[in-house]
Amino acid sequence: MEEKKYTKYSNIRINYKLWMSSETGDAIIDDDKWQLLIAIQKHGSLKAGSDIMEISYRKAWGDLKKIEEILGFNIIEKHRGGKAGGVTYLTEDGNKLIQNYIEFRAEFQDAVDLIIRKFKKRLKD
Amino acid sequence: MEEKKYTKYSNIRINYKLWMSSETGDAIIDDDKWQLLIAIQKHGSLKAGSDIMEISYRKAWGDLKKIEEILGFNIIEKHRGGKAGGVTYLTEDGNKLIQNYIEFRAEFQDAVDLIIRKFKKRLKD
DNA sequence: ATACGTTAGGAATTAAGGTTCATATCAGTG
DNA sequence: CACTGATATGAACCTTAATTCCTAACGTAT
Numbered sequence: 126m127e128e129k130k131y132t133k134y135s136n137i138r139i140n141y142k143l144w145m146s147s148e149t150g151d152a153i154i155d156d157d158k159w160q161l162l163i164a165i166q167k168h169g170s171l172k173a174g175s176d177i178m179e180i181s182y183r184k185a186w187g188d189l190k191k192i193e194e195i196l197g198f199n200i201i202e203k204h205r206g207g208k209a210g211g212v213t214y215l216t217e218d219g220n221k222l223i224q225n226y227i228e229f230r231a232e233f234q235d236a237v238d239l240i241i242r243k244f245k246k247r248l249k250d
Numbered sequence: 251m252e253e254k255k256y257t258k259y260s261n262i263r264i265n266y267k268l269w270m271s272s273e274t275g276d277a278i279i280d281d282d283k284w285q286l287l288i289a290i291q292k293h294g295s296l297k298a299g300s301d302i303m304e305i306s307y308r309k310a311w312g313d314l315k316k317i318e319e320i321l322g323f324n325i326i327e328k329h330r331g332g333k334a335g336g337v338t339y340l341t342e343d344g345n346k347l348i349q350n351y352i353e354f355r356a357e358f359q360d361a362v363d364l365i366i367r368k369f370k371k372r373l374k375d
Numbered sequence: 376a377t378a379c380g381t382t383a384g385g386a387a388t389t390a391a392g393g394t395t396c397a398t399a400t401c402a403g404t405g
Numbered sequence: 406c407a408c409t410g411a412t413a414t415g416a417a418c419c420t421t422a423a424t425t426c427c428t429a430a431c432g433t434a435t
Contacts, residue, residue, distance in 0.1 A: 171411080171412070172411055173411095182411090183413095183414085186413070186414085187414090203413090204412080205412040206410090206412085207410095207411085209410070210409065210410025210412080211410070211411030211412045213411085
């Protein structure tokens with residue numbers, strides 16, 4: 126049977142975080158916000174989105190407000206009142222933005238996972 | 251003359267953060283700590299390192315302490331007193347660790363910059 | 376023996392974000 | 406027309422991390 130090879134680095138993990146920002150560095154979209162937007166898209170409300178993401182409504186609302194300020198265009202359209210109490214849905218720009226982010230994120234992840242695997246393999250020697 | 255093409259995403263930047271951690275997720279090395287270690291290596295003291303990195307000595311000291319606790323082996327060796335008041339230098343393990351990090355970081359960056367460029371180019375269309 | 380500059384580390388303070396709270400607004404429904 | 410549930414937003418509160426503050430220990434040089 127094979128002996129598991131032990132090295133000083135055997136318990137090391139590589140992590141990364143990816144996000145979009147404006148040129149001035151203000152954060153726009155990261156994984157959390159991207160998931161929040163998807164949850165909103167799926168459920169039609171900011172409240173549902175924040176519940177799913179397990180963050181406060183206040184934060185979700187504030188985050189999106191800031192994002193739109195920075196971007197300079199609207200990615201969601203919100204309405205209060207009505208049948209459901211209120212609704213929020215993504216604008217065309219919003220949909221495009223997360224679509225771009227999703228594609229990019231996937232490519233990024235593929236590329237990065239490859240080199241991480243390569244690196245970890247080398248660590249074993 | 252060429253008109254600069256303007257798009258909704260023209261002012262978007264891609265950012266990423268990379269770090270090593272233990273399997274339990276505790277942070278070990280990120281860019282700041284890696285630079286701190288290099289500064290220590292270069293100047294022979296934790297104090298000099300923290301000054302260069304513009305963080306408090308207390309934080310640098312605490313960070314390294316935590317890192318070594320998590321790793322389970324020493325990456326620096328510290329001595330107080332003496333000619334310079336005290337010295338700190340990297341152990342062989344410490345040198346290996348940052349060497350690995352540096353190599354990995356460079357590869358990571360190359361791979362990632364490539365796909366970021368590709369992505370930004372696509373955004374323009 | 377005193378001075379100097381660094382390591383060592385507990386304790387208090389400050390800063391930054393997020394959460395909670397409170398209150399208002401809105402539009403469809405019973 | 407009261408009721409409901411979501412959006413809107415300031416303000417107070419909480420949590421966690423980092424900075425500042427202090428005091429001590431150490432070893433070489435003067």
